[in-house]
Amino acid sequence: MADRIDRHTSGVYIIAATPFTDDGAxxxxxxxxxxxxxxxxxxxxxxxxxxxxxxxxxxxxxxxTVLERVLARTSLPVIVGVSDAGIGNLAALALHAMDKGAAGVMVAPARGPARDDRVVNYFHAVCDALGDDVPVCFQDFPQITGVPVSPRTILELTRDRPQIVMLKHEDCPGLPKITTIRKAEEAGSPRLSILVGNGGLYLPQELARGVDGAMTGFAYPEALVEIVRLHLGGEADRAEDIFDAYLPILRHEQQPVFGLAVRKAILMKRGAIASAATRAPGPRLSATDLVELDRLMARTTDKLKDL
Structure with a gap:
């Protein structure tokens, strides 16, 4: 069984796509x-x-089916997203995932009024349902959930509920939030592992602010691995050189909604999946989009040769 996530987990936890056939299966x-x-x-x-x-x-x-297939396939630690409108459904999936060998679960605030007390009460209810033995990653992605969460609330929750050991940070702009949390830790707040998303678009700056790595789905995972490795190893300038080479295609992937189709098309072109299909309703790339993507991929390859 893979190690469970904790307050010092670092590196790159790639967010996996779910492959579908052309007809959506x-x-x-x-x-x-x-x-x-x-x-x-x-x-x-x-x-x-x-x-x-x-x-x-x-x-x-x-x-x-997906979680059991993945957990049976790999010995790498796996975090399972279990967010659900119902806490009973959430807990059932989370406990099943942990029983099958997951390293932890990821939970986002429930949609609704953006009040700190509501978020706090919700996560207390989630943690009560899961029990103290299930490590939790707090997913902070207000652009999708519609629920902005203050650093004070995150710090309160990780202090009061020790199983909340990781922050999936995707707030934007979010660099000040990272600094606030790290300064609070210096003053005695429990440490949080912080892994960042947003496609890696701000990764060098986030690493400089003290995050532990990335949790995102960029279709060139080796880029994230190398950037994090170099930066954590003290080679920040070299890490940014690598980042700069990938930036045009990384930025292209980050287009709202459309970017998922781009990402899956890259994974297909790289031989990782058989079809770039997203499940309906989902975006599709046109012939023009694909020509554009081929050019971006070729330019990325040429830039990497120079490095």
């Missing part, structure tokens, strides 16, 4: 290939059933 053979692809690129761990994984478009049975 789960493609388990491609899922196997994708998990192997991520492992070959040197990631520290995986995060499944997240927003990029189109978890909201999967049935309850399909979620179980």
């Amino acid at each position: 789960l493609d388990l053979a491609s899922l196997d290939r994708l998990i192997d692809f991520y492992a070959e690129k040197g990631v520290t761990g995986l995060t499944i059933l997240g927003i990029m994984g189109e978890a909201d478009k999967l049935t309850a049975e399909e979620r179980i």
Whole structure:
């Protein structure tokens, strides 16, 4: 069984896509290939059933199928997204995932009024339902959830509920939040592992602010691995040189909604999955989009040769 996440977890936890066939069915053979692809690129761990994984478009049975397939396929630590409108459903999926060998679970605040007391009460209820033994990653992604969360609330929750050991940081702009949390830790607040998302778009600056790595789905996971390794090893300038080479295609992937189709098309072109299909309703690339993407991928390859 892989190690569980804790307050010092670091590295790159790649957010895994969920492969579908052209007609929208789960493609388990491609899922196997994708998990192997991520492992070959040197990631520290995986995060499944997240927003990029189109978890909201999967049935309850399909979620179980995906998590069991992934956990049986890899020895890497796996964080399972379990956010759900119902706490009973959330807890059932989370406890099943942990029983199958997951390293932890990821939970986002429930949609609703953006009040700190509501967020606090919700996470206390979640932690009560899960029990103290389940490590929790707090997913802070207000652009999607519609629920901004203050650093004070995050710090209060991780202090009061020790199983909240990790922050998936995707607030934007979010650099001041990282600094606030790290300064509070210097003053005695419990440490949080902080892994960042947003495609890695701000990764060099976030690493400079003291985060522990990345948790995002960029279709060149080896880039994230190298940037994090270099930066944590004290080679910040070299890390930014690598980042700069990937920036045009990374930025292209980050387009709202459309970016998921771009990311899956890159994974298909790199041989990781058989089809770039997203599950309906989802974006599709036109012939013009694909020509544009081929050019971006070729330019990225040429830039890396120079490095």
